[in-house]
Amino acid sequence: MKVLIVEDEIELLIRLSNYLTKENYVCELAANYKTAKEKIMVYEYDVVLLDITLPDGSGIDLLRIIRKNNINAGVIIISAKSSLDDKIKGLDLGADDYMTKPFQLPELNSRIKSILRRHRFDGNNLVEFNEIIIDIDKKEVKISGEEIFFTKKEYDMLLFFMINKYRMITKEIIAEHLWNDNIDLSDNYDFIYTHLNNIRQKIKAKEGNDYIKTIYGMGYKLTDK
Amino acid sequence: MKFLTKINRQYFLTYSILLVFVSVIGYFLLRLIIIYEVKEDILEKEYAIIQEIRNNNNLPNIYPIIKTKKINENEMRSASYKKIFFYNEIEQEQEAYLEYTNTLKINNSFYCIKLRHSLLESNDLIMAISLSLLLLLVLALIVSFVITKQMNKTVWNVFEVNLKKIENFSFNKSFELELTETDIDEFNTLNKTLLELTKKLKSDYKSLKEFTENASHEIQTPLTIISLTLDEVLQQDLSESVFKQVISTQKAIKRLSNLNERLLLLTKIENMQYPVDEQININDVIDEQVKEFTALIKHKNIDVSFIISGTFKVKINYILAEILFNNLISNAIKHNIDNGKLNIIMTDEKISICNTGKNNSLTNSSIFHRFTKENSQSYGLGLSIVKQICDTHKLDIKYIKDKLHCFTIIRIK
Numbered sequence: 001m002k003v004l005i006v007e008d009e010i011e012l013l014i015r016l017s018n019y020l021t022k023e024n025y026v027c028e029l030a031a032n033y034k035t036a037k038e039k040i041m042v043y044e045y046d047v048v049l050l051d052i053t054l055p056d057g058s059g060i061d062l063l064r065i066i067r068k069n070n071i072n073a074g075v076i077i078i079s080a081k082s083s084l085d086d087k088i089k090g091l092d093l094g095a096d097d098y099m100t101k102p103f104q105l106p107e108l109n110s111r112i113k114s115i116l117r118r119h120r121f122d123g124n125n126l127v128e129f130n131e132i133i134i135d136i137d138k139k140e141v142k143i144s145g146e147e148i149f150f151t152k153k154e155y156d157m158l159l160f161f162m163i164n165k166y167r168m169i170t171k172e173i174i175a176e177h178l179w180n181d182n183i184d185l186s187d188n189y190d191f192i193y194t195h196l197n198n199i200r201q202k203i204k205a206k207e208g209n210d211y212i213k214t215i216y217g218m219g220y221k222l223t224d225k
Numbered sequence: 226m227k228f229l230t231k232i233n234r235q236y237f238l239t240y241s242i243l244l245v246f247v248s249v250i251g252y253f254l255l256r257l258i259i260i261y262e263v264k265e266d267i268l269e270k271e272y273a274i275i276q277e278i279r280n281n282n283n284l285p286n287i288y289p290i291i292k293t294k295k296i297n298e299n300e301m302r303s304a305s306y307k308k309i310f311f312y313n314e315i316e317q318e319q320e321a322y323l324e325y326t327n328t329l330k331i332n333n334s335f336y337c338i339k340l341r342h343s344l345l346e347s348n349d350l351i352m353a354i355s356l357s358l359l360l361l362l363v364l365a366l367i368v369s370f371v372i373t374k375q376m377n378k379t380v381w382n383v384f385e386v387n388l389k390k391i392e393n394f395s396f397n398k399s400f401e402l403e404l405t406e407t408d409i410d411e412f413n414t415l416n417k418t419l420l421e422l423t424k425k426l427k428s429d430y431k432s433l434k435e436f437t438e439n440a441s442h443e444i445q446t447p448l449t450i451i452s453l454t455l456d457e458v459l460q461q462d463l464s465e466s467v468f469k470q471v472i473s474t475q476k477a478i479k480r481l482s483n484l485n486e487r488l489l490l491l492t493k494i495e496n497m498q499y500p501v502d503e504q505i506n507i508n509d510v511i512d513e514q515v516k517e518f519t520a521l522i523k524h525k526n527i528d529v530s531f532i533i534s535g536t537f538k539v540k541i542n543y544i545l546a547e548i549l550f551n552n553l554i555s556n557a558i559k560h561n562i563d564n565g566k567l568n569i570i571m572t573d574e575k576i577s578i579c580n581t582g583k584n585n586s587l588t589n590s591s592i593f594h595r596f597t598k599e600n601s602q603s604y605g606l607g608l609s610i611v612k613q614i615c616d617t618h619k620l621d622i623k624y625i626k627d628k629l630h631c632f633t634i635i636r637i638k
Contacts, residue, residue, distance in 0.1 A: 002555070009446050009450065010262065011450045012449060012450050012453070015453040015454060016453070018457070019453070019457070028499065048521065050528050053442075080442040080443070080445040080446055081442055084369070100445075101445040101446055101448070101449040102445055102448045102449035102451075102452045102453075102478070102482050104456065105451075105453060105456050130466065138293065139258075164438060167460060168459050169459055170459070170475065171266060172475070172476065172479060178319070179520075190524060191520045191521055191523070191524035194520070194524060215468070216465045216468050217469075217471065218468070218469065219472070
């Protein structure tokens, strides 16, 4: 999967490319409008991460170019502005998603994956981890071929873990992913444990392995190592 | 007190005092002049009498006003005036006279001349003149008072009109201040100064707004870098203590970023940057928000009950309505006790969100202020955002602690 990252903040550009490279994406970088425009016109990308405020232009204009030239790439706008207008404008112009700074890497990964699936770049709609298979289209979870019923939140949570496998995810990041930051509960994320426990019980009941490891009571990691 | 009332009152007071002074001074001045005239008259008569004595040796006597007689040399006195009273038989009353006594030597004989002049008519004259003078002055005062009042009204009219305009002017509104021109230089100068001042203030206000927004945005990028770097650190094999330190740093960053976002939100609400949607059914918004909190409600085992007797509808931006009730409901859950209650009362005219909680009442006046917080974990901005949204949408919010902590939103008519 090829990703173009357009971001004028070099430090952020490096972090993003490091992370996405680790997640097996091929990353190309553009730190300004001019470079980004050239790359968009010449090469093909599956996903473009687009910062709106660039030193020599606006990311919104790049988005216009992408859509005008029928370039088949998923676009995620990354903006410091949580302003509603920008968001609506971006989505109206054909952006697939809109993320407000500061964002979390697992969340970014989850959104990229979801765009790839929507654009069918992946070629399949299954997310697999050993005996656990999730069919995104049908919203079905199977363990060794056997279907398990999960509630909406449990399903979202498990999928989030599967997409960010082998990665430590804190409770805050999970809460943000599941409740969209709508929920301001400071340190009170205990109820996440309730959901997680349900997931573990259901997987165990079908004689699956509990791959979700708790790390020092503050984070979780889906791993078989 | 209004400017014109004040001016008129001052004017009236000053003129009244002035009137009293002028009347008193006028009275005495008039008296002095008339007495002087009387004396002159007496001296003229004396001269005529002296001539009569000298030429005709005739001593004229008219009671009671002229009396002449021969005297001895040793009875000579210098001339003097005195006031005396006579009984006037015709008018049957005591009458005041000015009596002039003089002794003279005419043709080697000594004479005493007494001349009397009635003061009654002079006094009457003084009174008559004084009264008519007073009357005229009072009349002049009233007339000038009315005229000034009327004139002030026309002259200040434009000023009042402009004052109304300035009163209604707000920096939030997009239109510029427009003041009516007058033919009075001072007012025009004032208008010009005001226009320049508001223009300057408006641009300052705008740049301040932009500054707040830009500063908030600029802060988000470094926060993202810090947060992402820390996330990378967390992926390594860390000891528990380092792990906890990184997590706590990450939480602090999250708080900083949330705080920043909330301040930005407050600024935007204040600046009315959210367009008003159509009538929003608040009952639905609340339903939706309560669903968002299902996990937490279950976790705390809170008993939620809806008491619905109507539909509360408000013209508001949908996102703001969500933020408004998200804040209130999240507070009602956050500050609730385990196995507590959450009652939501919905009518056509108001919405009440009541919850069990700690027994002590919140201090009513300051809870809606910024950075008033119960503990260090909260931002102290939630309720001020709520208040700000209410203020900008003709809603009133009240907090009452009875058995439950109740927040009630009422439409302002």
